[in-house]
Amino acid sequence: MQIFSTFQHTTYIEMAITALQEKGIKKENIFAVPLQNPPADPKLFDTMHHSDGVSLSDIGMVLATAFSVIGASIGFSLKWGPIYWGLIYAAAGFILGFVIKLIYYKKNKVKMKLQAGLISEVILIVECLETQVDSVEHILNMFRVMGIGKVANSLETTDSFLQE
Template sequence: MQIFSTFESTSYLEMAISTLEKEGIKKESIFAVPLDNRTEKRRVFDSLHRSDGISLIDIGAALATAFSVIGASVGFKLKWGPIYWGLIGAGTGLVLGIAIRLFIELVVKRKRRLLNRKHSEIILIIDCEESQAEFIENVLWDHFALGVAKVQQI
């Protein structure tokens, strides 16, 4: 049986490995693989082949609707009339909404991503007998593994 787990690069990983070695798991049965984290910044704009599910025009569409209604209503009293002022209001709302969404994505969420710096940095693979699997899984969870999976070998 193989047990896979992911850890951050901390002393808890080293303590988990030493605990497993003290309990009789051979050094040759433990394999740790460090991962390379993404070095390039995330893109804000989607491409044809990649989408992150975040829409930049959702707030813009709502504000365009609201501003066009207000512009058309006020436009009855203004010189250019309700159609032009409705279009001006829609354009203004769309631009304002896109600016708000870009600010949220580039400034607010970037700070949140920098604070949450939890990455799976190391994959730990352990070959063991099926009778040892439950103990090893408990040791890994006790030492703050980010994820654990068991694979039965055929």
């Protein structure tokens, strides 16, 4: 039986490995893989195939709507009329909202990098007998595991099938 688990890169994973070895799991049956996280720099513009959930146009659209109403109202008394002034104010409102959101994301890029660092960083694979699964899971849960998955070895099931 193989047990896959994910941890953050802390001393807890070292303590879990030590506890597993004390429970009789051989060192050769424990495999730890550190992961390299992708760069946390958010892209300013999304593509058709990738979106990071960050929108720079939402405040711009709200301000464009509000400014266009104000511009159209003022435009009744100006030379070019309400349609032109409504469009001019809408463009100004969109640009203002876009710049506000751009400055906000540039200043808060550090916070986004810290939040992106909260993903799992180490995969721990433990190969054990089916009788040891409960104790291995208990040990992993004691040391702040982020997630656990179990897979039955295909060789074990094939060997047991051939012996019958």
